[in-house]
Amino acid sequence: MFENILLGFSAFADPLVPVGLIVGALLGYMIGAVPGLGPSLGVALLIPFTYSLDPLVSIVTLIALYAAAEYGGAISAILVNSPGTAAAVTTSWDGFPLTQQGKAGVALNISIISSGIGIFGSTILLFLTAVPLSEFALDFGPTAYFALALVGLSLVSTLSNGSPLKGAVAMGIGLALATVGLDAQTGIPRFSSHPEFFEGFPLVPVLLGLFALSEVLFMVEAGPSEKTKSQPMSGILAVPLKTFGKLKFHLMRSSVLGYVIGVVPGAGASIASFVSYAVAKKTSKTPEQFGKGSIEGIAASESANNAAVSGALAPLLALGIPGSPTTAIMIGALMIHGIQPGPLLFTTKPEIPYTIFAALWISVPVMIFIGLAGARYWAKVADVPRPAIAATVATICLMGAYASENSMFPVYVTLAFGVIGYILRKVDIPLAPIILALVLGEMLETNFRRALVISNGDLDIFYTSPLTLVLLTIAILSFAMPAVRFLREKLNQRRHVQEIYHEEE
Amino acid sequence: MNTSTASTQGTPKDPAKCPHRQVHSIQVPLVWLELVFGLVLLLVAGTYLYEAAKLPDPMNPKAVGAGDFPMIIAIGTLIAVFLMCCHGLVKIFREKEHERVELSRPLSVIIAVLILGGIGAFLDSLGAIIATAGLSALLMIAVGERRPLHLIAVPMGLALGLYAIFVLALGVYFP
Numbered sequence: 001m002f003e004n005i006l007l008g009f010s011a012f013a014d015p016l017v018p019v020g021l022i023v024g025a026l027l028g029y030m031i032g033a034v035p036g037l038g039p040s041l042g043v044a045l046l047i048p049f050t051y052s053l054d055p056l057v058s059i060v061t062l063i064a065l066y067a068a069a070e071y072g073g074a075i076s077a078i079l080v081n082s083p084g085t086a087a088a089v090t091t092s093w094d095g096f097p098l099t100q101q102g103k104a105g106v107a108l109n110i111s112i113i114s115s116g117i118g119i120f121g122s123t124i125l126l127f128l129t130a131v132p133l134s135e136f137a138l139d140f141g142p143t144a145y146f147a148l149a150l151v152g153l154s155l156v157s158t159l160s161n162g163s164p165l166k167g168a169v170a171m172g173i174g175l176a177l178a179t180v181g182l183d184a185q186t187g188i189p190r191f192s193s194h195p196e197f198f199e200g201f202p203l204v205p206v207l208l209g210l211f212a213l214s215e216v217l218f219m220v221e222a223g224p225s226e227k228t229k230s231q232p233m234s235g236i237l238a239v240p241l242k243t244f245g246k247l248k249f250h251l252m253r254s255s256v257l258g259y260v261i262g263v264v265p266g267a268g269a270s271i272a273s274f275v276s277y278a279v280a281k282k283t284s285k286t287p288e289q290f291g292k293g294s295i296e297g298i299a300a301s302e303s304a305n306n307a308a309v310s311g312a313l314a315p316l317l318a319l320g321i322p323g324s325p326t327t328a329i330m331i332g333a334l335m336i337h338g339i340q341p342g343p344l345l346f347t348t349k350p351e352i353p354y355t356i357f358a359a360l361w362i363s364v365p366v367m368i369f370i371g372l373a374g375a376r377y378w379a380k381v382a383d384v385p386r387p388a389i390a391a392t393v394a395t396i397c398l399m400g401a402y403a404s405e406n407s408m409f410p411v412y413v414t415l416a417f418g419v420i421g422y423i424l425r426k427v428d429i430p431l432a433p434i435i436l437a438l439v440l441g442e443m444l445e446t447n448f449r450r451a452l453v454i455s456n457g458d459l460d461i462f463y464t465s466p467l468t469l470v471l472l473t474i475a476i477l478s479f480a481m482p483a484v485r486f487l488r489e490k491l492n493q494r495r496h497v498q499e500i501y502h503e504e505e
Numbered sequence: 506m507n508t509s510t511a512s513t514q515g516t517p518k519d520p521a522k523c524p525h526r527q528v529h530s531i532q533v534p535l536v537w538l539e540l541v542f543g544l545v546l547l548l549v550a551g552t553y554l555y556e557a558a559k560l561p562d563p564m565n566p567k568a569v570g571a572g573d574f575p576m577i578i579a580i581g582t583l584i585a586v587f588l589m590c591c592h593g594l595v596k597i598f599r600e601k602e603h604e605r606v607e608l609s610r611p612l613s614v615i616i617a618v619l620i621l622g623g624i625g626a627f628l629d630s631l632g633a634i635i636a637t638a639g640l641s642a643l644l645m646i647a648v649g650e651r652r653p654l655h656l657i658a659v660p661m662g663l664a665l666g667l668y669a670i671f672v673l674a675l676g677v678y679f680p
Binding site for chain 1: 535539546550561566567568570572581585588608609614618621625626640641644648649650659663664667670671675677678679
């Protein structure tokens with residue numbers, strides 16, 4: 001195992017790998033600082049630039065961007081009360097009041113260092129859990145994989161923002177898209193009137209369209225941005241170490257919470273920061289300070305949302321199941337380089353997962369330095385005019401789509417999914433389940449069919465293995481959870497009405 | 506879940522503060538949008554089910570054929586969409602106030618879609634530099650940029666920058 005860790009760190013002997021890490025970190029900070037551009041969009045936009053790069057350089061760059069975008073989201077949250085990412089909303093609750101009190105530098109320092117601690121601690125947890133999990137998953141059969149994919153999809157559909165019914169519709173759309181192309185077992189073309197569709201929908205152009213081009217249309221709708229007024233920053237380097245000593249329990253607890261929540265498919269960084277913030281407030285000696293400029297609140301929120309980055313990588317690396325839209329996009333990037341994430345990755349290509357661990361650890365000092373040294377410049381990024389951002393995102397989308405296959409077909413796919421993504425977001429249909437279903441669809445179908453071939457068409461195979469049974473139960477409960485919650489709310493309402501009626505009598 | 510939908514659909518400019526630029530917006534009840542979208546999706550899922558049913562059966566009668574899994578997906582999606590439509594209908598009849606979706610600057614959005622479609626469709630014949638510069642300039646105008654220096658500098662910078670990165674540094678072929 002330690003040989004493998006050394007293998008991971010040795011990848012940094014290639015000068016392009018550390019360069020990739022720094023470039024990824026810089027771009028991540030920039031993307032995170034701009035409200036509306038999150039890590040998902042950032043990773044999707046960066047993929048076209050990695051086509052011709054070495055796989056290790058590409059992966060390190062993408063991982064650094066993913067982590068740095070979560071760091072960067074806090075900057076605009078603290079300075080202009082406009083969270084760069086959804087996960088930084090809780091940071092703004094205490095960060096911006098501190099800025100109004102003239103302590104913007106302190107808030108930024110706490111957020112950047114807490115983010116670093118969150119990433120560092122959670123990567124240790126990732127290392128300790130992903131490796132044994134991948135060894136355990138080596139014994140999984142087709143039924144277990146089918147059930148695992150179903151659990152991932154069910155949790156994402158029910159836990160993602162908005163109505164669970166819309167999550168289910170989104171999942172259906174994604175699964176239907178995944179069936180387009182030649183059938184892997186029989187070679188029959190399905191829903192493909194044109195040979196371009198025989199290989200199915202190309203993942204990167206679909207991602208660029210759904211996540212990035214739809215965002216461009218939202219920018220057009222929002223119109224030119226008004227100039228934000230950045231607050232003066234002082235004291236960014238004047239936070240004493242003992243402050244972090246006082247925060248150590250919050251930081252440790254939030255890192256663990258963030259990691260655990262990040263592992264659960266569909267939960268992600270924003271839920272991690274909300275839960276961690278609530279727990280920190282409950283356990284704090286000064287809960288009245290929360291919302292008015294509590295450094296405990298900032299530390300809890302930032303360490304948790306960054307720890308969730310490592311958490312989301314655990315199911316991706318160990319099982320090949322993406323737990324968040326960003327990791328689903330990451331699967332697309334890995335596949336472009338011929339890398340199939342999953343339990344076999346640790347034995348066939350150990351340099352990939354161990355370089356990811358090393359990159360996460362090495363990224364901590366790099367990102368803390370970049371964050372502290374360049375805080376005032378990252379804050380200016382939020383001032384870049386919206387028309388320029390829209391033009392940049394749109395051109396990268398189209399050029400990136402063209403470059404993916406050197407043909408016009410991916411460009412048309414990107415354009416179509418850009419408009420579809422815009423309409424879906426207007427109707428409040430979440431995009432995350434579509435992407436996850438598109439990625440997991442083939443795995444789900446292949447393992448379902450393989451299991452039935454093994455059992456000669458007998459469905460008993462799905463409930464004779466305890467592991468499959470447990471996973472299928474979780475999936476069923478997860479699908480049923482919204483209905484149970486709805487019935488419970490109705491019962492509570494009825495009980496409440498009856499109580500009022502009795503009181504009146 | 507942290508998606509990129511975070512916040513840009515936020516605040517359209519306040520017309521009171523921008524006397525020169527009137528912000529046009531349409532407000533549509535979300536339930537009506539859901540209903541229209543649901544009906545379109547019912548049609549699409551129905552067609553998908555019909556196409557899946559036409560796929561040939563497997564040689565082995567006990568195996569799952571090419572069309573069986575898509576049929577399961579289609580039926581599941583049809584049920585979910587049908588329930589979504591029913592939920593929308595119940596809300597229309599029960600609730601007096603409906604949540605509204607704001608469609609700001611609809612004309613600009615349509616123009617932006619046409620720009621993207623037009624330049625995208627002719628990307629190979631226009632060439633990378635002209636397409637990038639043209640797309641970014643027109644799109645910036647659609648978003649509302651009117652400063653000439655920005656309209657010249659940003660597209661030029663983008664076209665040359667992307668060309669340098671993709672073609673010269675990464676060796677990607679462009680028309």
